[in-house]
Amino acid sequence: MAQANPALETLKQKYQSVLNLIQQLQGRVLNVNMQGNKLLIRGTAPSIEVKDKIWDQIKLVDEIYPDLICDISVEQHSTPATMTAGAVVGGGDNRRRYRVKPGDTLSKISREFYGDPNGYHKIFNANRDVLHDPDTIRPGQELVIPD
Numbered sequence: 413m414a415q416a417n418p419a420l421e422t423l424k425q426k427y428q429s430v431l432n433l434i435q436q437l438q439g440r441v442l443n444v445n446m447q448g449n450k451l452l453i454r455g456t457a458p459s460i461e462v463k464d465k466i467w468d469q470i471k472l473v474d475e476i477y478p479d480l481i482c483d484i485s486v487e488q489h490s491t492p493a494t495m496t497a498g499a500v501v502g503g504g505d506n507r508r509r510y511r512v513k514p515g516d517t518l519s520k521i522s523r524e525f526y527g528d529p530n531g532y533h534k535i536f537n538a539n540r541d542v543l544h545d546p547d548t549i550r551p552g553q554e555l556v557i558p559d
Contacts, residue, residue: 417446419449420445420451423446423450423451423479423480424444424451426474426479427451427453427470427473427480429469429473430453430466430470431444433465433466433469434453434455434457434466437458437462437465438458438462439455439456439458439462439466439484440456441453441454441455442455442456447481449479450479450480450481451479452481452483453480453481453483453484454483454484455483455484455485456484456485457486458486458487459486460486463484463486463552466484467482467484467550467552471551484552508556508558508559509554509556509557510525510554510555510557511552511553511554511555512549512553512554512555514551516549517532517547517549518536518546521535521555522534522535525557532546534558535555535556535557537558538556538557539556542554543555
């Protein structure tokens with residue numbers, strides 16, 4: 413029988429309230445394991461609102477969660493929205509996508525992609541379906557980055 417990983421057990425205990433909340437809100441925990449020195453939680457949520465509550469709980473446990481990778485997909489949409497802490501992803505069909513990290517602003521993201529912080533309005537306009545205020549973005553949101 414394999415020996416238990418003490419780092420895995422420690423991190424599972426740290427984020428146990430997150431795992432409990434996923435199940436309480438009718439989500440599913442698909443797997444929990446280590447990826448490098450970080451805890452990987454992969455699961456599903458029944459709605460974007462539930463996904464946001466899960467991320468709120470993660471931030472209550474640890475505001476910057478440097479020891480966690482959380483991949484939560486929303487089940488009810490035909491194309492699942494996935495949140496992965498601190499990851500930049502490329503989309504198919506030549507549409508760039510970016511996952512918001514803690515401390516990000518649209519100006520900062522604009523500077524990274526366009527070399528100019530004033531291009532934030534292009535990102536905001538391309539994401540009006542998920543953004544309602546250019547000054548309010550949350551870690552984990554997936555944004556389309558227009559050319």
